[in-house]
Amino acid sequence: MKIKKEELTRVIKRVVDDTPIVDVHTHLFNVSFGDLLLWGIDELLTYHYLVAETMRYLTIPYEQFWNMSKEEQADLIWKTLFVDRTPISEASGGVITVLNLLGLDVSSRDLQSYRTFFRRYNVKDYIDLVFEKAKIKYVIMTNDPFVEEERKTWINGYVEDSRFKPALRIDPLINEWDKSYKKLSEWGYKVGRKLDASTLSEIKRFLSDWVKRMKPVYIAASLPPTFHIPEKNDPSTIVEGAVIPIAEEFNIPFAMMIGVKKLTNPELLLAGDSVGKANIETVEYLCRTYPHNKFFVLMLSRENQHELVVTARKFRNLHIFGCWWFLNNPSIIDEITRERIEMLGLSFTPQHSDARVLDQLLYKWTHFKKIMIEVLVDKYSDLMDDGWLLSEEELERDVKFLFGGEFESFLERKF
Ligand code: FIX
Numbered sequence: 315m316k317i318k319k320e321e322l323t324r325v326i327k328r329v330v331d332d333t334p335i336v337d338v339h340t341h342l343f344n345v346s347f348g349d350l351l352l353w354g355i356d357e358l359l360t361y362h363y364l365v366a367e368t369m370r371y372l373t374i375p376y377e378q379f380w381n382m383s384k385e386e387q388a389d390l391i392w393k394t395l396f397v398d399r400t401p402i403s404e405a406s407g408g409v410i411t412v413l414n415l416l417g418l419d420v421s422s423r424d425l426q427s428y429r430t431f432f433r434r435y436n437v438k439d440y441i442d443l444v445f446e447k448a449k450i451k452y453v454i455m456t457n458d459p460f461v462e463e464e465r466k467t468w469i470n471g472y473v474e475d476s477r478f479k480p481a482l483r484i485d486p487l488i489n490e491w492d493k494s495y496k497k498l499s500e501w502g503y504k505v506g507r508k509l510d511a512s513t514l515s516e517i518k519r520f521l522s523d524w525v526k527r528m529k530p531v532y533i534a535a536s537l538p539p540t541f542h543i544p545e546k547n548d549p550s551t552i553v554e555g556a557v558i559p560i561a562e563e564f565n566i567p568f569a570m571m572i573g574v575k576k577l578t579n580p581e582l583l584l585a586g587d588s589v590g591k592a593n594i595e596t597v598e599y600l601c602r603t604y605p606h607n608k609f610f611v612l613m614l615s616r617e618n619q620h621e622l623v624v625t626a627r628k629f630r631n632l633h634i635f636g637c638w639w640f641l642n643n644p645s646i647i648d649e650i651t652r653e654r655i656e657m658l659g660l661s662f663t664p665q666h667s668d669a670r671v672l673d674q675l676l677y678k679w680t681h682f683k684k685i686m687i688e689v690l691v692d693k694y695s696d697l698m699d700d701g702w703l704l705s706e707e708e709l710e711r712d713v714k715f716l717f718g719g720e721f722e723s724f725l726e727r728k729f
């Protein structure tokens with residue numbers, strides 16, 4: 315049925331609110347990974363985004379904060395950001411959105427009562443509740459075989475849940491070969507420090523073993539702003555000599571998450587990572603040199619966004635996604651999403667949650683959808699002003715593309 319102009323906003327809101335979501339990058343885990351799955355108010359409050367924001371107001375030694383219990387840290391963050399000040403930032407406001415969506419009395423500001431609410435849940439029921447409320451079709455995890463606690467579950471104990479799809483994460487392999495080669499050797503791969511032909515072949519065997527074990531949607535790595543290929547260095551040699559061939563063999567994307575300056579402030583631990591403008595020529599080179607490979611890319615610096623969109627126009631084997639981390643703020647999401655639609659139409663994935671805490675799915679998607687609706691109303695209004703007739707079915711089709719459908723088509727394509 316054709317949509318009347320005056321109904322457009324209402325229809326777009328309904329479609330965006332109701333379309334099931336594929337969340338293409340998270341740090342969530344299914345229940346077989348036990349405590350690796352974080353959830354509940356104390357995990358929400360001690361999210362590293364909020365740690366960084368809280369420490370800006372305090373003078374206590376970082377060590378003193380890290381030595382506190384999780385609950386003591388949460389108490390301090392609650393007092394600092396939610397009692398002594400208004401939670402006006404994106405991440406602090408997100409906690410309020412979660413509490414409100416769960417039907418809790420936000421006006422009470424009673425942290426203990428919120429803790430009581432969460433204590434009543436078991437994790438399986440809570441996963442069902444959050445996925446249903448956030449309308450999540452499935453999330454893609456971040457699965458790192460170099461994390462011992464995770465590795466042992468993959469070796470013995472992993473139970474599949476179709477709502478949590480794996481992604482093989484290999485940061486240490488690419489970024490810290492000088493250390494990770496010892497791990498591979500311990501695990502029975504005949505590798506040496508020198509990246510000669512036989513070591514590269516064993517790295518390929520390691521990757522192949524984990525792809526067969528995990529059946530990942532993609533192979534991923536977080537890469538620094540200095541990441542550059544081609545280069546005579548370990549990361550470049552491993553990517554071209556092992557990752558690219560294995561990704562092509564299994565027809566799965568290599569997901570490059572580029573622009574993280576790790577531990578800019580080491581005292582903040584995970585909250586200490588920062589951002590740097592990265593090198594778009596590397597993305598161009600890889601897409602051009604390996605046309606049978608698929609690249610799934612996001613970049614962290616706002617300054618890389620426009621050139622990344624243009625690069626995606628040049629290479630059909632490049633799929634860009636998400637408003638990552640320091641970009642995941644309304645003012646920047648609006649800018650990035652508009653330039654992507656204006657230059658790529660529907661051939662990209664506008665958002666992922668990067669959720670580290672299960673409950674974050676509720677706020678990260680609610681906040682994003684508000685902006686998505688505004689952008690789509692503008693774009694479809696312009697079309698209708700030129701006489702284009704739009705049906706609800708077509709709108710539902712388009713939003714399905716944006717919320718994971720185009721990504722799933724990209725996964726199926728063989729170039
Ligand atoms: O490398 C990554 O997957 C990043 O998303 C994380 O390391 C980062 O801490 C994060 O969660 C950002 O949102």
Ligand code: ZN
Pocket residue numbers: 339340341668
């Ligand atoms: Zn992430």
